[in-house]
Amino acid sequence: MRYSPKNIVYHELIGLKVKVLHSNTESYLGIEGTVVDETKNLIILETSRGEKKILKRGIVLLIELPNGNIVKVRGDRLVGRPEDRLKRILKKRW
Numbered sequence: 001m002r003y004s005p006k007n008i009v010y011h012e013l014i015g016l017k018v019k020v021l022h023s024n025t026e027s028y029l030g031i032e033g034t035v036v037d038e039t040k041n042l043i044i045l046e047t048s049r050g051e052k053k054i055l056k057r058g059i060v061l062l063i064e065l066p067n068g069n070i071v072k073v074r075g076d077r078l079v080g081r082p083e084d085r086l087k088r089i090l091k092k093r094w
Contacts, residue, residue: 022060
């Protein structure tokens with residue numbers, strides 16, 4: 001499955017460039033970098049100032065896809081491990 005704006009929440013985010021557009025936590029605003037790891041509740045970014053851990057809940061991210069498109073995604077939709085997010089869509093189809 002290729003990355004697209006419609007299916008980005010079901011993909012692994014590691015390696016993608018992201019920017020925090022909105023956050024309930026003020027210190028997260030404007031942070032940008034490359035996703036180096038992802039847990040159920042966190043996105044870990046490599047930034048110009050080192051690694052930053054960002055909670056997925058309560059944020060809005062701009063994610064740059066490999067083809068150069070930029071997608072806005074609510075972090076709440078990203079909560080969960082990537083494999084669990086994929087299982088959610090498969091359950092909906094059955």
